[in-house]
Amino acid sequence: MKRREALGGRLARLKKEGLNPPLNEKETKNRQEAFGLSRLEGWTEINPCLWRRSVRYDNPLDESYSRSLVLPADQLVKELIFYDTETTGLSTGAGTIPFLIGIGMIHKEYFDVIQLFLSDYPGEIHLLKELNNIFQEEAVYVSYNGKTYDSHLINTRFLMNGLKVNHRFEVDLLYPSRRLWKKILTDCRLGSIEKDILGINRGPDIPGAEIPDVWFDFLKNGKTEKLERVFSHNLQDIYSLAILLHTIELITDGIVTHIPYDRFALGKLLLFHKRDEGIELLERELKRGNRKAGEFLSLYWKRMGEWEKAVDLWKEMNKRGFHYFSVEELAKYYEHHLKDYGEALKLIDKILKGPVPPSPEIKDKLLHRKKRLIGRLAQRD
DNA sequence: GGCGGTTAGACTTCGACGTA
DNA sequence: TACGTCGAAGTCTAACCGCC
Structure with a gap:
């Protein structure tokens, strides 16, 4: 019979390893299969219930926009962090969590998007810690409606998990977009701007309102069919943010003439x-x-x-x-x-x-x- | 369906100026 | 000098809108 570990020893081990000790190779494989994520491209479980993948694009941005109206003076694009969250609901109250976070950054000639995915609730603390590792204090964060929605949600989760919230300088592209296109478009949702201004065709996309149910369905039944569409939706949001910023900069510099704006x-x-x-x-x-x-x-x-x-x-x-x-x-x-x-x-x-x-x-x-x-x-x- | 940032318009305050 | 009036600037408030 296996001898029970003494309480002091267990506490010391928990202190060292955390509540969820690292997985060995076999355990990782089993979990990937259990979650069905191993079938999805590029994902690795980096902590229990926390998955990560990277997707690389060509960099759509210039080196810097020294005369920018939306970025701080002489802001370098390599210090920008584009981000977007997919969450379990619309409320920013304590019951809503981000289960997928996309983070876009410039690396030389590339635009790399890191996605962090939560396969179950216990992984949240790892997600937030990983986010802290990626987020840099001196960076400028670019979002769409992030000032109202995403940043509050993330801050709430940091507080709920007893983690320190660092102040982030946020550039929310919703407001300059509204100024430029409010009178031209019926609404200024990111999707509308993509379609009617940026000329981006997403193809089959998942409506935002359905996203929480996809995650809950995955949790209950392990269904991953629609999950890939949520991942793509998030990737597209991040890449569109970069294109949108670039377009706004070209318009303010008078370089773009073929795009309508106010x-x-x-x-x-x-x-x-x-x-x-x-x-x-x-x-x-x-x-x-x-x-x-x-x-x-x-x-x-x-x-x-x-x-x-x-x-x-x-x-x-x-x-x-x-x-x-x-x-x-x-x-x-x-x-x-x-x-x-x-x-x-x-x-x-x-x-x-x-x-x-x-x-x-x-x-x-x-x-x-x-x-x-x-x-x-x-x-x- | 909750939340909160932005915006436009309403309202208030303040300084400058003219008049008694 | 005190008071009234005007325009400008500052402050407040309600409505709107986008996120999942």
Whole structure:
């Protein structure tokens, strides 16, 4: 009869090896067969219930995007980590876990994607530790909706497992994508952007809503048929993230012309980042008939104290037909900046008698302004 | 179906200026 | 000098949207 190991000895062994001691070769093979994963390409069980594989692509990115709007200044692409999780549900509460994590990184001319797969719950601690090994503190993390979803989920799992959460600098491509394509696409899901903007055809893909059930079905019945589609879905998400980042960078640098995007939104964004190309873009948009672009640019000049440029724009916009915004701004300019109350009054009358009758609310505002101007003129006389 | 980041619009605050 | 008004800037809030 096998002698029971003394408690002290067992505790010492657990401390050294952890709750799940490493598997020997035979055990590994048995488990692969038991999980059915050995039939799937490239997977190795690196810890109990934690599997890993690497997939190599050509690098779709440039060396760096020194004038990037979405990345930190002079960010090198080799320090970027693209990531995406597949989870057991949508809630970021304690009951949801990531069972598959894809991590994309640049290695010289290659874009390598590491996938970590959890074949059962006890492997989670190993998954998180492995993630910690891969994640580097100085890296910049690129995701899609990761700020809201993936990063919270990962942080929650670290906390639940008593692991330290390191701060990660996150670049979420959802928001720049929304700016560029919100008005062009019906929605800005990654799949829609892939299909309609990046021209990527995924082929048969698994809908995200079905993903949790695939994993639960695998846990209960060991079914791996649909699992491969989940792995592919995750790989595609990671690779698309890289293509998307590259495309956004080319668009902001004015290199891409064949892809549709909201030029007004990009102009605003460039101007916000004090990039002169924003001015050119908004001027071009105004010439194409987009008065909103002119309004935005004129307010920018006004804020900068460049009155001449602002006034030129207001006058130019009015040449193209009556434009309430420009006339009102000119009236403000004459009243408050030049103290030319007579000219301001003429402009207010122009709006009141203009081709488009103002709403009662605006009319009240204009009449109030008119009364004030008449008072000031009388005072001056 | 829960969560939370972003955004646009509403609201508030503040400084400049004119008037009594 | 005190008060009122205006426009600009800053702050707040509600709605939207994408993740599985």
